[in-house]
Amino acid sequence: MLVTLVAVSEVVLRSRLENQLRQRLVDRAVVADALVDRLSGRDLSRRLSGDGVSVALTTASGKTYAEGPPPPGSRPTASPPAARPSPVAGVAATTQDVTRRGSELVIRHTLTDGSALVLSVDTRDTAATLRQVRLVLWLAAALVLLVAAVAVPLVVSRAIAPLRTFTDVARSIGHGDRDRRLRPRQPGTELGRTAVAFDAMLDDVVGAERRALDSEDRLRAFLSDVAHELRTPLTGIQASGELLLREDPPRTEREATLLALLRESGRATRLVEDMLLMARIDEGLQLEPRPVALRPLAEQVVQDALARHPAARLEVSGDDVEVRGDPDRLTQVLGNLVDNALHAGAGTVSVTVRADAPDDVVVDVDDDGSGVPAEDRERIFERLVRLDDARSRHAGGAGLGLPIARGIVRAHGGELVCQDAPVGGARFRVTLSHLLPNLEP
Structure with missing residues (x-):
């Protein structure tokens, strides 16, 4: 992202500066059209020069006037190059008339009195400015990266500190501390709401676990009590049966024994029926x-x-x-x-x-x-x-x-x-x- 920012900034700034130089040359050509009939050739050349613009003016009588900083090569002449047709006199100059020659931007324009005007500006200062801006951008990018390398781990560490608390609480609960909770100080934040939901979930899970353990304990106690309750009538049934098999008691005693056997079997049957009814109630009684x-x-x-x-x-x-x-x-x-x-x-x-x-x-x-x-x-x-x-x-x-x-x-x-x-x-x-x-x- 920083490399893209530097590259885009350089391209945009270069285009902006070059367009400003082109517009400066065009504005000077427009000024020359307006002042050609009022000023002499020397005064017009001096008026058009300045702000880095070099002027070469050749009048219709053949006199040549030059003002401004000398170009990096030979001074431009008023005669246009052979490959480029001469501009038509009286036609306003545009940025499309500006051409590049080495490190210069040049515009050739024919004034209304037939004078040939050559305006040029050196772009080396612009290039130097761009190099300075590029250097500043790269230094700023490096500084941003350095600050980010130092600050981001600290910020992220502080931001994910609640997640470490989540982990510690989860491990504590896994190791048996079922009453451990997050209890966030700021329940209105995103992590705070997550922590509140996490605590509610833990309450539900721990409550379900306790209910399951209680149910298991009750089931064990129930089975133990059922076995204890059934043992008494079954013991009586077994004793009565053994008595009838071992001995041949008199009729009165035999009938009393059979009556006790029926009574104990009836108690066992009622107990089993009650347990079956309880099971149907638990499943959903029809x-x-x-x-x-x-x-x-x-x-x-x-x-x-x-x-x-x-x-x-x-x-x-x-x-x-x-x-x-x-x-x-x-x-x-x-x-x-x-x-x-x-x-x-x-x-x-x-x-x-x-x-x-x-x-x-x-x-x-x-x-x-x-x-x-x-x-x-x-x-x-x-x-x-x-x-x-x-x-x-x-x-x-x-x-x-x-x-x-x-x-x-x-x-x-x-x-x-x-x-x-x-x-x-x-x-x-x-x-x-x-x-x-x-x-x-």
Whole structure:
């Protein structure tokens, strides 16, 4: 770029200076045409000379006058060269009439009185000026290159310093420092916005990694708990089978053993079915939605619970509202919640159905039991988690009822949470959306 700049500057300057010299000769020829009738030959020659212009004037009577610096060769004469036709008198001179002779620019012009005028100017001064300009340009180019060689590495090093920070942070994170971040001081710049986006990406990646590790830990714990839960019924089944094979117990004892075997196999079957249902919930539970009247559904759940627990006090109240959902799955949810309250030792369980917001329906299952501590209200929805007062595997189940109930509710686009009940126990609140208009019976 610097070489091109020097070359173009020299060409442009040379053309400019030479055009100025040509125009100077033409202007002197025009002045001569205007003054030829007013001044004598000597005075006209003196008037035209100056600024490096040499004049040779031959009058019509044959007198010759010369003014100005002598040309580098012989002094030009007024007689034109044989190869060039004489100019026509009275025709204005133009730059096309200027010719080059060695280092000179020469114009030959015939004045209106027939005098022959030769004007010349030496271009050696122009060439010297061009050499000086060329030298200055090359020195300036060399200085620019030197400054660039020193300054550019410093500027670039300072400019890419944030990139080195990027590299250091990336390496630190790769070596295990997952909390390392860029945190740019100037987030409004291009690199600052890039750093902010990089930090956000790191937060997402680290969060995903932690969730994956937590999920892996939960999976290991889940498999361990499942194995532990299955071991008890399988051990009972094996013991009952071995007893029947080794001995020939009396009929009464044999029937009791077979009953225990069936009971343990049923527990194992329910546990496997619950785990399969949890797997389907994780993959996306397939529902068969249709309009469902919640209060009649709750009354049926309560009737079924009373058949299993005749001494329990169960009641249903609230509005006749409908939602769009899978009636079998919603029955399973309410059944799990009512059974959970009864297994927790509640004396009274009430189910309340009401319209909450324009598009929401709320079902509250309240009991007067011991309640659920605040720190355990989310933990009870984890798989295979049972509180200490419900650790009996016979009465407390495998700890999958509440996770299954929440999974089914969320598959319906709703939510299941645990709260304090007004009567002092626990309240499990089911919130469902897509409220349908009440249907007349």
